[in-house]
Amino acid sequence: MGVIHVTDRAGQRHTLEAIEGWRVMEIIRDWGLPIEGLCGGACECATCHVFVSEEWLDKLYPPTEEEEDQLDTVMTRPNSRLSCQILWTPELDGLEVTLAPTGA
Structure with a gap:
């Protein structure tokens, strides 16, 4: 086990x-x-949108085309990701994310 912030x-x-x-x-x-x-993690709604701290972006798998399509439906930043598409592994111990504003 580990932690996320x-x-x-x-x-x-x-x-x-x-x-x-x-x-x-x-x-x-x-x-x-x-x-x-x-959507329960099916990459179909973008309601789990988060902003990943810059220092963690390179440690994540790149977003799939499907995830990018969903992110196109909300107001994003370069560090936007769908949290349903990030599987936690020990390499991500200490991951820092911020919840995106509702509807963003």
Whole structure:
């Protein structure tokens, strides 16, 4: 096990225990933070949009075309990702993400 650090929409930072193989969206949701994930992780809604801290971007697998298509439906930044498409591994221990504003 390891941790991810999540900054919520109010700017509060949370350190959450993470389990290998779980989607970052699931970790955030299961710890009770407000992330929608309406499609349940199927990369179909972009309601789990997060901003990944710059120093972590190169450690993630690149987004798939499907993920990029979903990100095109919201207001993104260069560090935007769908948290349902990030599987937590020990290499991501300490991952830093910020919840995107609702509808962004």
